Amino acid sequence: MRKIQKTVVPAEYQQILDKALELRKKDIADFRKNPPLKPTIGEYYKNFREFILKTHLQKCAYCESKIENQPGDVEHFRPKGRVTDQFGNIVNTSIEGKSSPHPGYFWLAYDVDNLLMSCIDCNRRRKHAFDDGEGLTSYGKEDCFPIKGKRAYSPEDPLDLELPLLINPVQEDPLTHLELEETGLLKGRTPEGEATISILGLNRENLRENRLDMMMAAEKLVGDLMAAKTHQNQRMVADCERRVYEIAKEKAAYTLACWKGLLRGLAPHRDLLSPNVLDLIVKSHEARMTADNFGGGG
Numbered sequence: 001m002r003k004i005q006k007t008v009v010p011a012e013y014q015q016i017l018d019k020a021l022e023l024r025k026k027d028i029a030d031f032r033k034n035p036p037l038k039p040t041i042g043e044y045y046k047n048f049r050e051f052i053l054k055t056h057l058q059k060c061a062y063c064e065s066k067i068e069n070q071p072g073d074v075e076h077f078r079p080k081g082r083v084t085d086q087f088g089n090i091v092n093t094s095i096e097g098k099s100s101p102h103p104g105y106f107w108l109a110y111d112v113d114n115l116l117m118s119c120i121d122c123n124r125r126r127k128h129a130f131d132d133g134e135g136l137t138s139y140g141k142e143d144c145f146p147i148k149g150k151r152a153y154s155p156e157d158p159l160d161l162e163l164p165l166l167i168n169p170v171q172e173d174p175l176t177h178l179e180l181e182e183t184g185l186l187k188g189r190t191p192e193g194e195a196t197i198s199i200l201g202l203n204r205e206n207l208r209e210n211r212l213d214m215m216m217a218a219e220k221l222v223g224d225l226m227a228a229k230t231h232q233n234q235r236m237v238a239d240c241e242r243r244v245y246e247i248a249k250e251k252a253a254y255t256l257a258c259w260k261g262l263l264r265g266l267a268p269h270r271d272l273l274s275p276n277v278l279d280l281i282v283k284s285h286e287a288r289m290t291a292d293n294f295g296g297g298g
């Protein structure tokens with residue numbers, strides 16, 4: 001998981017934004033007529049798909065798998081319909097003393113700030129293998145949205161009092177909450193980190209293996225770059241540097257694994273790199289990583 005830069009929606013989306021606003025007004029009016037019935041949410045939000053995918057660098061916002069050879073879902077961070085807590089229980093609301101299910105954050109259904117691109121494994125409830133030998137277990141976000149604070153039930157309620165347990169990578173830096181172990185397993189540094197790993201199943205076995213592979217590939221890349229420099233193989237140097245830049249710009253899958261591998265590979269060589277590459281690779285990121293990842297160098 002990586003911090004996703006929030007981007008202004010380009011002008012060519014203005015018609016889509018206008019229509020989204022119109023639908024939002026209609027949904028709120030429908031809700032007011034018949035609370036707590038929830039309005040029918042159409043699929044208009046899917047019109048933002050290409051824009052969101054671009055801001056996410058074609059990756060799942062949660063696990064950072066590439067969304068190239070799979071459909072991927074336009075995901076509502078705050079669920080548009082039913083809401084469940086982290087134990088799968090339906091969240092209820094009380095209107096005029098009568099308890100009924102939370103209507104969902106229907107007023108954010110077309111709000112681009114509430115939309116993320118997700119792979120289907122993170123977004124849908126599916127069975128996955130883990131390396132604990134316990135067989136298949138169901139994970140995936142679906143309509144799960146646990147919070148620590150005060151729940152918003154209607155468009156008038158403030159969202160900033162909710163304090164979600166799930167990390168939104170557009171709004172905060174996941175590195176505050178997560179760290180990557182040498183085994184490829186993610187570990188929570190905070191309750192938010194632990195809840196996010198658990199709800200989305202971010203330690204499912206195929207992801208752990210992919211992160212481990214990426215870590216080793218990034219470490220090897222540094223070795224290849226150094227060897228190419230030693231042998232003055234300029235074509236190879238250029239190719240390796242291009243791949244390093246791709247990692248530096250977080251275009252490759254699994255950013256944390258990439259950086260861990262890259263920094264591990266760089267530790268013995270950092271004095272040999274050209275200053276521009278060193279600046280990009282090291283200085284921009286070393287403050288975000290622990291000193292251990294650098295083998296104590298510096």
Ligand SMILES: [Zn+2]
Pocket residue numbers: 060061062063064065118119120121122123
């Ligand atoms: Zn994912």
